Each structure stands twice: as structure tokens, then as C-alpha cells.
Amino acid sequence: MSIVIIRQDGKIDLWKKAVQQGNPSVKVYGYNEDHPKGDITMALIWKHPKGSLANYPNLKCIASAGAGVDYIFEDDQAPQGIPITRVVDPYLASDMSEHVLSAILAELKNFPTYKLQQTKAHWNPLPYRRIKDVTVGVMGLGELGSLTAKDLVHAGFTVVGWSKSQKEIPGVTCYAGETGKNPFLKASDFLVCLLPLTTDTAGILNAQLMEQLPQGAYIINVARGGHVVDEDLIAYLDKGHLSGACLDVYHEEPLPKAHPFWAHPKIMMTPHYASVSDTKSVVPQILENYERLSTDQPLQNVVDRKKGY
Numbered sequence: 001m002s003i004v005i006i007r008q009d010g011k012i013d014l015w016k017k018a019v020q021q022g023n024p025s026v027k028v029y030g031y032n033e034d035h036p037k038g039d040i041t042m043a044l045i046w047k048h049p050k051g052s053l054a055n056y057p058n059l060k061c062i063a064s065a066g067a068g069v070d071y072i073f074e075d076d077q078a079p080q081g082i083p084i085t086r087v088v089d090p091y092l093a094s095d096m097s098e099h100v101l102s103a104i105l106a107e108l109k110n111f112p113t114y115k116l117q118q119t120k121a122h123w124n125p126l127p128y129r130r131i132k133d134v135t136v137g138v139m140g141l142g143e144l145g146s147l148t149a150k151d152l153v154h155a156g157f158t159v160v161g162w163s164k165s166q167k168e169i170p171g172v173t174c175y176a177g178e179t180g181k182n183p184f185l186k187a188s189d190f191l192v193c194l195l196p197l198t199t200d201t202a203g204i205l206n207a208q209l210m211e212q213l214p215q216g217a218y219i220i221n222v223a224r225g226g227h228v229v230d231e232d233l234i235a236y237l238d239k240g241h242l243s244g245a246c247l248d249v250y251h252e253e254p255l256p257k258a259h260p261f262w263a264h265p266k267i268m269m270t271p272h273y274a275s276v277s278d279t280k281s282v283v284p285q286i287l288e289n290y291e292r293l294s295t296d297q298p299l300q301n302v303v304d305r306k307k308g309y
Contacts, residue, residue: 001041001294002027003286004056006048007065015044015065018279022287042290046277051077061085061293063286066277067092067144069303070197070224084303085289087282092275093147096222099274100148100192101155103220103246104136107190112244112268131156137188139204140195140223141167141174142309144275148194160187164200185212190220196309197224207232216243222274225250230261237266248274 003019003026005012012030019028029035031052040056046065053062054077062072062084069086072078106112108129117124134157138149141163152159153171161169162184166176175184185191191213195201205221206229213219219242221228230251236242244266250259253272261267289299303309 001290002029002036002039003042003044003290004029004031004035004037004040005044006031006052007046008049009046015279015283018283019044019286022283023290026287026290042286042293044286045072047071048075050075053078061289061299063289064303065282065286068197068224069309070226073308083299084305085299085301086303086309087277087285088143088301089277089281089285091278091281093144094151096144096194096275097148097151099222099248099270100220101151103268104134104152104157104190104218106268107218107244107246108134116265132158134158134189135160135187136190136192137162137184138172138192138194139163139184140193141169142194142196145192145194148192160184182212185209186214188217189214190218193219193221193223193227195223195227196307197226198308202226203229205229205233207236210236210242213242215241217241218243219245220247221245222248225253230259234260234264237264242266244268246270248272 005015005028016028016030019026037056038058041058041060042063043053043056043059044063044065053075059079060082062082064072064086067087069084072084110126110128113126136152136157136159138145138159138161141149141161146169149159149161149169149172160173160175161167162175162180167174193205205219205227210232233245237245246268248270249272255261261269292299
């Protein structure tokens, strides 16, 4: 038994070292070095090259190094019938919550607009809003969305939430399903997308949804780029129905330099760094499941393939 690490962001050695430090007896390889493919039973991956998982005939577990797993389902050559696991990391959730709170407060106090004015040496004080003036809607009430909603309540915001199934979160008015979507959207001055990316949620941030938001609403997408219909977002920003958007994720990453998001004055962009997996909190989970795999025990944080998360 051994582990292969498959990722394309230059961090293979970092993760390999962390696994070895966590358990020196575990054999771990980077996918781009010589290694015995028949010995690999677990693949620790993040946005792997499509088709690369098919190289391991004895693979027993695909372990995502992050909370998201949509990229695995996009690989039609990935082995079927073996478990996929995801990371449940308290730091991921708290980091995401802090990012969302920062984006909302910056918009309330006009920081993005003032930054643009600064580049033009333009002095123009603007009216600002207070926390009590707005309602924040959180789409997706899983690990990340639930904590974000709770933290926003603690910060003094009125918060509504929406998810596929009904949830109960103290201080949050929760809606569910198609019947709950419209009243949720109409209440959301700020809309935060923290949904998993599935066939049901792909393209959900589209013209039909944006039309239901209040005039001047602001969208924050920290989930996946596939949730946004880019052309619709630009259209609703340009006609003034939306006051702005803060985006951390995109259909293609890095975002091509010719993409209109770069130059749009109402879009604040961050480079998919709202919340990043930390080896210190992730590797113990991986090693726990590796031990469970070797002793035929049930794995933790297994993804439901039917639901896609």
C-alpha cells in the first residue's frame, strides 16, 4: 500500500513532506516521479490532470485535498465504484467566513469604489451603509455556508439561508428547495454563493436568478466559477440592477487576461484564495483514512456520488 499525490500547482513536495512527517512509515510518491503504480491504493489529489487516476489499477480511495470534489466528477476517466473523500477542515470554514465578511464590509463602506477613485486622484465622498441596513443571503448551508451564516449573525447582520433541504441555524431564516428560492432571493441585499457545484447548481447564478434579487444587490461567489453565467453577470452589472460582485472563482483559472472581468469597474476579483487547505489540519485526516483503508474500516468524510458532494 502507498499514496500518490497528484496536483499541478507546484505543491507536491510540500504535501509529500507533510505526509512523511505525519507518518514516516507510509510510502508516498509524487505522480510525476518514478513509482510503482500497482502499489498505489490512495490518491491524494487536487485538480489532477484528467485521466491521471486511470493509471492505478489497485486504487481503493480518491482523497480530495480540499472541500470541493466537482473536479473529480469532471474526469470521465476517473475510476468508478471506489470511495471519494473530501476534507472537513475548521480552518477552511473560518477562513471562508472571514473572507465573506471582509468583502461585505468593504462594499458597505465603499472601499472598492474609493480604490478606483484613488487611481484617478478623484475626491468624492459617498454615502455608506451600516450592518443593520442590509440582509445577507447565503446559498448553500453545508460546512462552510453554515459557519459563514452563523458568523454573520454574530456580526449583527440579518441573515437568510437557502439550501436543497431544510436546515435549522440559530438566528438564520432558512429556506429550502424551489419553493423557498424566490422569497430567499428577494430578501438578499448581498448574495453569497457557497453551493457545491453539481449538475443542479451549474449556472445557477444566471439572469433569471439575478432578476429576482433586490435592485442594487451585490453578489459574492466563493464556491465555483461554474455557478456563474459570466455574460449574465456582466449584463446585470452594466444595466445597474446589481451594484457589484466579488469573485474568487472562475470558469478557467488563472482567468485569461482577455476576460472582461479584469477591467470591469464593478467587479472585485481575488485569485481563488478565499480559503486554502492547510497541510497541518488536512494531512491527519488523510492518514486516518489511509489507516482505515488498510484495516478495512469505514472511511471518514465520504462523498455521496449521487449528490456530487
